[in-house]
Amino acid sequence: MAALPTYADVEAAAGRIAGVAHRTPVLRSRLIDEQVGAELVFKCENLQRIGAFKFRGAYNALSKFTPEQRRAGVAAFSSGNHAQAVALSARLLGIPATIVMPIDSPASKLAATKGYGAEVITYNRYTESREDLGRALAEERGMTLIPPYDHHDVIAGQGTAAKELFEEVGPLEALFTPLGGGGLLSGTLLAARALSPETRVYGVEPAAGDDARQSLERGEIVRIETPVTIADGAQTQYLADQTFAIIRRDVTGILTATDAELVDAMRLIATYMKLVVEPTGALGLAAVRNALPDDLRGKRVGVIISGGNVGIDRFAQLLAR
């Protein structure tokens, strides 16, 4: 395994994305605080470019391409937000991009990726391996493959969200982060351990796909079937070598949230914070509501909202009752 990224890599990434990625706002809601019994600060990556934190990692990775790599182009496989992140980054940097996406991706994500000028190739996520497809494609066309989380520069880029959060609000008692393949959580851990070492950092994955929790218990990467959950951004089957190594070393704990809990959290965020978040983006708040350790009551707790890319019809449908 290559050397793991460090906080110095997060700092370098922050320099590369400065002025290109948004410095997303940190928002609060007194009414959610009252319901939860803690003082919550939300880092709103649903307000990031392409509607999710993924832009940070993708832009960081692509901006390190050599002139040869830029000419040959970038390939990526993604359940959605990484696709848009690579597509937009490639367009901004003048790099051709081909994206492999699940055929059942939200229509909004497919359309957005094409809208950024990328070529899109679809596959069936329940029967085909996106890694194999992506690698074959990259080899065939001489393109550089940028995976959604198993990549040094992607992890370092994702860490810039938590870096900004700590810079803005200072130390936190705890921080809750959505967890799929572990890119955001790994980057968050690098930032937290450097900037606020006492912070308890929790990763939150869908209850239907708790491979990270199982992996930590077993001490090795556990592979599961593609989980069936509304949190399509966290439908990952296993952690990567790098994300597992960082998470195992630095995380406080792994929590889970059910689909019903995600919908409740989405409704709360829409009602009191006026934000549209995708199901995956609500994992952090769902866990805070569900499983806030007693000694965090009344304390200052961070929540990363990872993204807002849900078709608005789907959003309305999920929240209808």
Add this chain to the structure above:
Amino acid sequence: MAALPTYADVEAAAGRIAGVAHRTPVLRSRLIDEQVGAELVFKCENLQRIGAFKFRGAYNALSKFTPEQRRAGVAAFSSGNHAQAVALSARLLGIPATIVMPIDSPASKLAATKGYGAEVITYNRYTESREDLGRALAEERGMTLIPPYDHHDVIAGQGTAAKELFEEVGPLEALFTPLGGGGLLSGTLLAARALSPETRVYGVEPAAGDDARQSLERGEIVRIETPVTIADGAQTQYLADQTFAIIRRDVTGILTATDAELVDAMRLIATYMKLVVEPTGALGLAAVRNALPDDLRGKRVGVIISGGNVGIDRFAQLLAR
């Protein structure tokens, strides 16, 4: 008529609300820009405390109360957001509050106002006069009445939103502002004329209730029946003396938007900006899409999103198709 507020009053208001009101984010969407054909900057007052700009004016007005006024309390009549604004401001300043609200206000607004500890008295907006009710109440209890827009300090407070916008993004070619009773538009005009005098400032009211447009044409305040529109924050029947005087003096023009155009704008904002806005809050973007003057194509244009207080079930219902 009392002396009209000036930009100096807006500056003083900014000092009073500093650290209490949120300095709301200014957000952009490349995809909306492409659709509209201009470079839009959105001042997001749906992310303000109580979910709307109204907090600015109410807090400014209440913070100027004498000790006697504070003890006797504040009364207000409001279709919703001003109610919450007065209720929260009163709570923060330790002032008792009684609010007169339409019985058909969104349940979310009624509940929020009570949640801030205010006493709520309801009335029928189609048959009763809220001014008469509010004044009788204020007299009976010795409370100070703070109207939603016909008030020097309220107008000055509302102007702080545009002040922040210009401070953050610099001069703008044009600025589109929702228009009900004219408090936000008047305050915006005071800020714009001082900070960016060349900016064309448009007020946007519901097509079903274009009393301000009629008033400007006739040169006097025109009263209309309570308009039936989904823009419940702009269901006003007439401008006030102060807001009419400022608007007549300084506005570039009055535009309108239909309910269908508001729903389309709400959908666009939810899809591309990940924000929940109430129908009234979408007036500015609806007008930009509908009636952007040709010479504003490609130019830098501001849009004030006034609020986000729509029940989430209602929001889902409006956007369903």
